[in-house]
Amino acid sequence: MNDVDALRERLANYLSARSGRPVVVRELVKFPVGFSWITYGVRLQENGAEHDLILRLGPPYGLFAPYSALPEYETLKALEGSGACAPRAYDASDDPSILGAPFFMCERVEGSAPVPWSGRDSRAMDDARRTDLANDFIDALASLHTFDWRRSGLAPWGACVTPENAAARQIAFWREKHERWALRPHPMAHRAFAWLEDNQPVAPRVAIVHGDYRLGNFLEQNGRITAILDWELVHLADPVEDLGWAFLPQYRGGTGLVCGLAKEEEFLARYEAGAGFTVDRKALRFYLVFSLLKLALTHMAAARCFEDGRFNDMRMPAMATQIAPVLRQIEKTLGAAA
DSSP, X not given: OXXXXXXXXXXXXXXXXXXXXXXXXXEEEEOSOOSSSEEEEEEEEETTEEEEEEEEEOOTTSTTOSOOSHHHHHHHHHHTTSTTOOOOEEEEEOOHHHHSSOEEEEEOXXXXXXXXXXXXXOSOOOHHHXXXXXXXXXXXXXXXXXXXGGGSTTGGGGGGOOTTTHHHHHHHHHHHHHHHHOSSOOHHHHHHHHHHHHTOOOOSSOEEEOXXXXXXXXXXXXXXXXXXXXXXXXXXXXXHHHHHHHTXXXXXXXXXXXXTTXXXXXXXXXXXXXXXXXXXXXXXXXXXXXXXXXXXXHHHHHHHHHHTTSOOOTHHHHHHTTHHHHHHHHHHHHHHHO
């Protein structure tokens, strides 16, 4: 029995016990994408009906291991019916005895992930399509950042998060990651951490932050966004943090547009109207530096995974080659902010 067959059997047994009636796993197909969670397409037959789901497993060798599936699951459950365009959550557990690793399941949403400057997106990104996608992308983010998480199952998350300490908590979180992942000293990373410590903004509010809000992490069909994906880094923090990540030059593809979709000021104007506050440009600069540092640390995580022999994937050392260029970007950005 191969790994997929074993997983199919374990999944069917678990879901049957969970529902109290037989559940058949008709299809279980591994997707050859991603650097972190292992993703499968699943077709289930239950009570005479078939439906399609996504299954994600957090392996012990993954980029951000060790994993917990519960933050993503709890967030998507809370967001059901909101305008944040989140897939509907189905099930999750951190108990490795069930499927061998923490797992998360959600509905499978129709659509594809556009990358307008790539040959993978065969349709031209004309102005009308770009505008529609930009509007959906911005509106979904504004909806996420105005969602009243205090009246949801996420309320316990906010016990220690305030507008005053939101930035400090994220600096501390990623500093710990740097100490764990770095294979050698990176003076520019230390300089960036010091600058961030000295320039912390006060958040306009505490909001649900997606953590990886960018082009490539949404699906679209017929020119409209059908789902925002990859919520594994979700947390409560300053909503401007998501803007800093979306504004990274790495997601512009040489277009000069935020995520290849909208001009900066047009993006901010629509976002501000939906989110109900004016984005402090100094705070946005802070989170741009923060995002560049987070990106460099993600590349360090890839290098660590490969060097430790946990992830034998040549994409990992390829990502590691980007550490130095991103650190140089941080240097330029700090110079411009001086």
